[in-house]
Amino acid sequence: MLLNLVKVKNEEGIVQQFSVEMPIDVDLIRERGYEILSPVSVKGNYYYQNEELFLTATAQVTLMCVCDSCAEHFEKVFIFPVKETFVEDYNVKNDDDYVINHMTVNIEKPVIDNFIQSLPTKIKCKDDCKGLCSVCGKNKNFFSCNCEEIENIQQQLENPFGKLKN
Numbered sequence: 001m002l003l004n005l006v007k008v009k010n011e012e013g014i015v016q017q018f019s020v021e022m023p024i025d026v027d028l029i030r031e032r033g034y035e036i037l038s039p040v041s042v043k044g045n046y047y048y049q050n051e052e053l054f055l056t057a058t059a060q061v062t063l064m065c066v067c068d069s070c071a072e073h074f075e076k077v078f079i080f081p082v083k084e085t086f087v088e089d090y091n092v093k094n095d096d097d098y099v100i101n102h103m104t105v106n107i108e109k110p111v112i113d114n115f116i117q118s119l120p121t122k123i124k125c126k127d128d129c130k131g132l133c134s135v136c137g138k139n140k141n142f143f144s145c146n147c148e149e150i151e152n153i154q155q156q157l158e159n160p161f162g163k164l165k166n
């Protein structure tokens with residue numbers, strides 16, 4: 001996805017708004033257990049100053065996630081910031097610098113990089129997810145069982161000092 005720089009390069013410091021939709025398919029995101037269900041929509045602005053382009057945006061994408069607590073699949077609108085600087089090709093110092101190609105920049109890589117960095121390592125279907133029963137494995141959000149209660153009682157019976165505690 002290319003952004004046109006003609007206007008911002010003609011007039012340094014002028015802020016250009018933009019809004020784009022880009023389909024993204026990244027193995028690394030799939031490997032982390034997320035499925036991408038929508039294009040990534042990126043909205044923000046950019047300006048050019050002293051041979052550098054400054055971009056600030058917010059990206060939004062719908063993901064299919066797996067709850068780390070109850071293992072259910074659920075959809076989530078995931079929002080992440082994209083804030084990057086691009087340098088002219090003759091000013092590149094590091095391999096991972098984002099480069100300005102004459103009158104355009106490609107924002108695909110910075111969007112993907114920020115996407116991956118923002119992905120949480122643990123995710124829950126809801127804040128108060130009850131998780132799975134450690135005994136029968138049922139999803140406690142949908143089923144109530146008293147396995148854990150029974151196990152507690154059994155442990156107390158098996159433990160000869162259990163009665164003393166009571």
Ligand SMILES: [Zn+2]
Nearest residue numbers: 067070125129
């Ligand atoms: Zn859950």
Ligand SMILES: [Zn+2]
Nearest residue numbers: 133136145147
């Ligand atoms: Zn149970």
